[in-house]
Amino acid sequence: MGIEELRQYAANILRDGRVKLLIGYGEGGDGRVVPMFITATEIERCSQLIYDQRCTYNLSVYLLKAEIKSLWSGAVNLSGKVALVAKVETVRSALGLIAENQIKKEDLCLLGVRGVGAVAAAGAVGTEGDWSSISSYCERVFDVGEDVGGDIGEKNSHRLPEKLDQEIDALLKKSPEERLHFWRQHFASCIRCYACRQICPHCFCSTCIVEKSMPQWVSPVSSESGNFSWNIIRAYHLVGRCVGCGECARACPMGLRLDLLNRYMVKMVQEKYSFKAGLSAEDKPPLTTYHLNDNQDFIK
Ligand code: SF4
Ligand code: SF4
Numbered sequence: 001m002g003i004e005e006l007r008q009y010a011a012n013i014l015r016d017g018r019v020k021l022l023i024g025y026g027e028g029g030d031g032r033v034v035p036m037f038i039t040a041t042e043i044e045r046c047s048q049l050i051y052d053q054r055c056t057y058n059l060s061v062y063l064l065k066a067e068i069k070s071l072w073s074g075a076v077n078l079s080g081k082v083a084l085v086a087k088v089e090t091v092r093s094a095l096g097l098i099a100e101n102q103i104k105k106e107d108l109c110l111l112g113v114r115g116v117g118a119v120a121a122a123g124a125v126g127t128e129g130d131w132s133s134i135s136s137y138c139e140r141v142f143d144v145g146e147d148v149g150g151d152i153g154e155k156n157s158h159r160l161p162e163k164l165d166q167e168i169d170a171l172l173k174k175s176p177e178e179r180l181h182f183w184r185q186h187f188a189s190c191i192r193c194y195a196c197r198q199i200c201p202h203c204f205c206s207t208c209i210v211e212k213s214m215p216q217w218v219s220p221v222s223s224e225s226g227n228f229s230w231n232i233i234r235a236y237h238l239v240g241r242c243v244g245c246g247e248c249a250r251a252c253p254m255g256l257r258l259d260l261l262n263r264y265m266v267k268m269v270q271e272k273y274s275f276k277a278g279l280s281a282e283d284k285p286p287l288t289t290y291h292l293n294d295n296q297d298f299i300k
């Protein structure tokens with residue numbers, strides 16, 4: 001079975017020293033899934049690795065955490081590769097981070113996990129076909145996505161790409177004033193907990209714009225205008241970088257429709273720049289590069 005193969009492979013690469021740390025999914029009790037961090041001193045824990053519909057987290061978010069970065073800087077004398085159990089969006093985020101010079105390709109060992117169930121549960125944006133572009137960046141791709149049943153996929157079914165597209169189409173039929181009203185009302189419920197930012201692998205700034213005080217671009221506390229600015233600015237900062245993993249929407253305690261916003265931005269980037277984030281470790285996000293023959297209309 002695929003998951004057994006993954007467990008054995010993970011144990012082997014830790015045992016032979018090819019990687020120093022493996023990050024995957026494990027049981028957290030009460031039906032919850034938690035990230036697992038396994039080093040060579042506890043290889044037996046690899047037998048507890050899981051992958052099913054509940055494994056929605058985009059584990060690339062851990063690659064830039066100080067504790068993991070310290071492995072690479074040698075600060076704790078554990079320099080070496082980190083292995084990541086990676087669903088399709090996780091691989092794409094990792095490639096995006098490499099493209100943005102946040103991590104080095106040679107420091108990573110991506111163990112791809114493929115499965116329709118988990119993709120649907122994640123509320124991701126139809127990324128299963130992307131394996132053809134990205135699997136060459138993985139050490140191996142394991143088919144471990146058995147559909148384990150349950151209602152998790154059902155709960156998230158409103159986030160399936162076709163459903164999101166229907167909602168976007170309905171919104172686009174409204175007037176600009178009506179759309180503005182929709183988002184103003186919607187953002188009003190934001191409590192500024194910043195879970196959306198913390199869970200996103202691409203929100204890696206050492207000082208987020210919302211924490212800058214000289215000048216203060218965005219009020220950090222919950223207010224109507226501050227909430228609007230925060231959510232729009234964050235969406236702009238993710239243009240051409242968001243891989244549509246759905247994690248910010250899933251993490252939002254107020255149920256803000258960040259999935260709609262992200263999906264729309266992803267579609268715009270595809271339409272305007274023919275670019276999809278995270279399909280290669282070499283291609284930079286379009287808004288971080290320029291060409292002399294770029295269309296200059298936007299500054300005229
Ligand atoms: S997670 Fe939701 S409530 Fe929290 S800051 Fe983000 S949008 Fe606002
Ligand atoms: S919201 Fe913008 S400034 Fe803040 S961490 Fe994300 S990308 Fe950086």
Ligand code: SF4
Nearest residue numbers: 200242243245246248
């Ligand atoms: S903005 Fe949201 S959907 Fe996009 S990569 Fe970040 S967490 Fe995933």
